[in-house]
Amino acid sequence: MANIxxxxxxxxxxxxxxxxxxxxxxxxxxxxxxxIVGECGGSCACAxxxxxxxxxxxxxLPAPSAGELDMLENVASERKPNSxxxxxxxxxxxxxxxxxxxxxxQE
Amino acid sequence: xxxxxxxxxAIDADPFPYYKQLRDEAPCFWSPEAQMWILSRYSxxxxxxxDWQTYSSASGNLMTELPGRAGATLGSSxxxxxxxxxxxxxxxxMKRNLLALEEPIRAVAQEVFGQLRGAKQFDFKDVSSQFxxxxxxxxxxxxxxxxxxxxxxxxxxxxxxxxQSDARTRAKGPEHxxxxxxxxxxxSKVIAIRRAEPRNDLISNFALAEIDGDRLDDREVxxxxxxxxxxxxESLGGFMMMFAYNLASFDEARRAVVANPELLPxxxxxxxxxxTSAQRFRRRLMKDVELHGQTMKQGDFVCLAYGxxxxxxxxxxxxxxxxxxxKPRGHLGFGGGVHACLGTAIARLAVKIAFxxxxxxxxxYKRVADQLPWMPSSTFRSxxxxxxxxx
Numbered sequence: 440m441a442n443i444x445x446x447x448x449x450x451x452x453x454x455x456x457x458x459x460x461x462x463x464x465x466x467x468x469x470x471x472x473x474x475i476v477g478e479c480g481g482s483c484a485c486a487x488x489x490x491x492x493x494x495x496x497x498x499x500l501p502a503p504s505a506g507e508l509d510m511l512e513n514v515a516s517e518r519k520p521n522s523x524x525x526x527x528x529x530x531x532x533x534x535x536x537x538x539x540x541x542x543x544x545q546e
Numbered sequence: 547x548x549x550x551x552x553x554x555x556a557i558d559a560d561p562f563p564y565y566k567q568l569r570d571e572a573p574c575f576w577s578p579e580a581q582m583w584i585l586s587r588y589s590x591x592x593x594x595x596x597d598w599q600t601y602s603s604a605s606g607n608l609m610t611e612l613p614g615r616a617g618a619t620l621g622s623s624x625x626x627x628x629x630x631x632x633x634x635x636x637x638x639x640m641k642r643n644l645l646a647l648e649e650p651i652r653a654v655a656q657e658v659f660g661q662l663r664g665a666k667q668f669d670f671k672d673v674s675s676q677f678x679x680x681x682x683x684x685x686x687x688x689x690x691x692x693x694x695x696x697x698x699x700x701x702x703x704x705x706x707x708x709x710q711s712d713a714r715t716r717a718k719g720p721e722h723x724x725x726x727x728x729x730x731x732x733x734s735k736v737i738a739i740r741r742a743e744p745r746n747d748l749i750s751n752f753a754l755a756e757i758d759g760d761r762l763d764d765r766e767v768x769x770x771x772x773x774x775x776x777x778x779x780e781s782l783g784g785f786m787m788m789f790a791y792n793l794a795s796f797d798e799a800r801r802a803v804v805a806n807p808e809l810l811p812x813x814x815x816x817x818x819x820x821x822t823s824a825q826r827f828r829r830r831l832m833k834d835v836e837l838h839g840q841t842m843k844q845g846d847f848v849c850l851a852y853g854x855x856x857x858x859x860x861x862x863x864x865x866x867x868x869x870x871x872x873k874p875r876g877h878l879g880f881g882g883g884v885h886a887c888l889g890t891a892i893a894r895l896a897v898k899i900a901f902x903x904x905x906x907x908x909x910x911y912k913r914v915a916d917q918l919p920w921m922p923s924s925t926f927r928s929x930x931x932x933x934x935x936x937x
Contacts, residue, residue: 458589460596462883468876469592469861477876480886481596484636506629513642529596 441534445490447474448543457530463539464488464526474541481526486513487545488525493538497521500528516542548572551579552609552826552849553716558920558927561825562866565854574838579716580609580924582828582847583840588858588878590837591850594829595883598624601829601848603885609828609849609924610711610718612726618769621777621827621885628884631762631770634755638685638748641891647685651896654680655903662907662936667914670932673904674786675702681896682778687747688736695735704728705779710923726772733771748774782893784823784921784928789897792817792868794913794934799870804905810898813870818856818879820868823928825853827881852878853927910937 444454445467457466467475467488476487483506492500500523503511507527511518525539548571550564551557557564568575568586575584585591594601604624606616616622620631637643658677662668679698683690707725711718718726737753744750753767793800793813803809828849835842842848855878857865862874880887887893914933921930 458593460593462596465592465596465876465882469588471875478641479890480880481883482632482636482886482888483884484632484640484886484888485891504629506633509633513640 441530441532442536443530443534444536444538445472445474446538446540447472448541459530459532461530462526463490463528463530464524466530467525472541474545475525476545477526478546479526483507483510483524483527486510486515486524489514489516489518489542489545490523490525490539491519491542492521492523492528493540494521496534496537499533499537503527514542515544515546548575549579550575550577550584552577552924553579553711553713553922555713555920555922558713558922559918561853561927562821562857565851565857568851569854569858569860572838574840574842576840577849580847580849582849583842584849584851585837586851586854586858588855588861591852591855591878592876592882594848594850595878595881595885598628598884600832600835601850602832603628603829605830605847607827607829607885608709609826610716611828612708612718613723614765615769615773618765619773620770620888621773625884631766632888634752634762635748635770635774636888638751639888639890639892641895644685644892644895647681647892648895648899650684651681651899652903654684655900659900659904659907662904665908665936667933667935670790670934671783671787671930674790674900675699675783677900678702678779678783678786678896681892682775682782685748685892686774686778687740687745687749688775689739695739696732700728701732701775702779702783704732705776706783706921708776709780709926710921711925713922716924729772729776730768733775734768737767737771778889780926781824781887781889782896784926785817785893786897786900787928787932788821788823789814789817789901790934791913791918791929791932792820793901794911794932796868797912799868800910802870803901804909807902807905809870810901811894812873814894814897815874815877815879816868816870816872819862819872819874819877820856821927822853822856822879823926824879824881824887825927826851826925827885850881852881908934908936911935912937 479485918929
C-alpha cells in the first residue's frame with residue numbers, strides 16, 4: 440500500500456491509500472478524482488492520464504517505457520520534464536507519500 | 547449450494563444474481579464446470595488486470611479459447627510481445643486519428659437507420675449488424691463495395707458464431723470452429739491482397755510491418771487480423787444490442803437521450819458499466835496466489851468477471867440501477883490494464899453517432915418480448931434478436 444496525493448489544477452488535494460500494483464490512473468478513476476480521465480482504460484493509448492510527478496521523487500519511479508515516451512507526445516497540456524502517464528506508474532511501498540499534480544486539461 | 551457455470555443458459559440470460567452471491571459469499575470461487583477460479587469483486591479484478599506478470603494472457607483470454615489462437619494475438623499475449631503487436635496497431639485507433647472516420651460513419655448510420663422510416667416493428671439486430679460491419683470494414687480497410695470478397699452479412703454471422711460455445715459440451719462445437727476457420731480464410735485473403743498491392747490502411751501496414759528488421763510471423767498477422775475483425779464486429783454489434791435493450795427497457799433514460807443527444811455519451815458509459823457485452827475474460831496464473839482464504843495454484847485458469855465488478859456495491863452505490871447521470875468512472879466495461887480494449891475510442895464514437903441517427907428516425911420505441919433469446923457464450927452476453935415496436 441502507498442499513500443498517493445493528487446493535486447488537481449484548481450488546487451484541490453486528495454490523498455488515496457492505493458493497493459500495491461494499482462496504477463495511479465486506476466486509483467484516481469476509482470476514487471472520483473476528475474483531473475485524470477484514463478479514457479483508454481490503462482493500455483497507454485490515449486494520453487489522458489497525464490500528471491506531473493514531484494521532481495524530488497522522480498528517481499523513485501521506474502523510467503518511462505518507449506511506449507509511454509511516445510504517448511507523452513500526445514498530451515493536451517504542456518509537457519514538462521516531470522510529465523508522466525499515471526496509467527504507467529504502479530503503486531509500491533517505494534512511492535509512499537508521492538505527490539502528483541494534474542494538468543488543467545487532459546483532452 | 548453455490549455454483550457458477552458460465553456455460554449455463556441461465557447465466558447467459560441473467561448472470562447478475564449469481565455474481566452478487568459470488569461477491570458476497572465466495573469472492574474467489576472455484577467453478578468445477580468452468581474448471582477455473584472466478585474473481586467477482588471490482589477491487590480484485592482491477593488488481594489482477596494490472597498484474598500481467600502473475601495473471602498471464604499467453605494461454606488465451608477467451609473463456610473458451612479458439613484452437614491455435616493463444617499467444618498469437620494482442621489479447622492472448624503478454625508484454626513485451628503484446629506491446630510490440632499493439633504498438634503497430636494502436637495508432638490507428640487513437641481518438642485524434644479517428645476524426646477522419648466521423649463523417650463516413652455518420653453517412654453509414656444515415657443510410658442504415660434510414661431504412662427504418664415507416665417501419666412499425668423491426669429486429670434491431672438487422673440494422674446494428676449492417677452498421678457494425680460497414681464501420682469496421684471502413685476502419686480496418688477491408689475490401690468493400692465492388693471489391694468485396696464476401697457478402698457483409700457473412701462476416702457478421704461468422705463473427706457472432708465464432709465467439710459462441712456449446713452449453714452441453716462446455717466447449718466449441720463444430721459450427722463455432724467452422725466459423726473461426728471461415729474468418730481465418732477471409733482474413734488470409736485480405737492480407738494477400740493488401741500485401742500484393744498495399745494501401746494506406748491498417749491491414750496493409752500491419753501485414754508489411756517490420757519490428758527491428760523482423761517481419762511479424764504469418765500466424766501473428768493472420769490471427770491478429772482475424773481477431774480484429776471478430777472483436778470489432780461482434781463486440782461493437784453486441785454492445786449496440788445491449789444499449790438498445792437498455793434504452794428500450796428504461797423509458798426515462800430513452801426519453802432523456804432522445805430529447806438531448808448530448809447525454810448519449812453518459813448513457814453509453816452507464817451501459818458499459820451496467821451490462822456490457824464483454825462479461826468475462828480469463829487469465830492463467832504464473833505463480834501460486836492466496837486470495838480470500840483460497841490458494842490458487844500456478845497454472846490454474848482464472849476468470850475476471852468484469853460484468854460482476856461493474857455491479858459491485860463496494861465500488862458503485864445502487865449498482866443494479868441504470869442511471870445515466872451516474873458517470874461511472876473506472877468501470878470495467880472495456881476491461882483494464884495493458885489489455886484494456888483497443889477499440890474504446892472508435893466504439894464510443896460509432897455508438898454515439900449510430901444512436902443519434904437512429905433516434906432521428908425512430909424517436910420512441912419499446913421491446914416487443916419480455917423473454918429474449920440470449921447468445922450462448924461463456925465470454926460475451928447479448929440477445930440474438932431484439933424486436934422493437936415503434937411508438
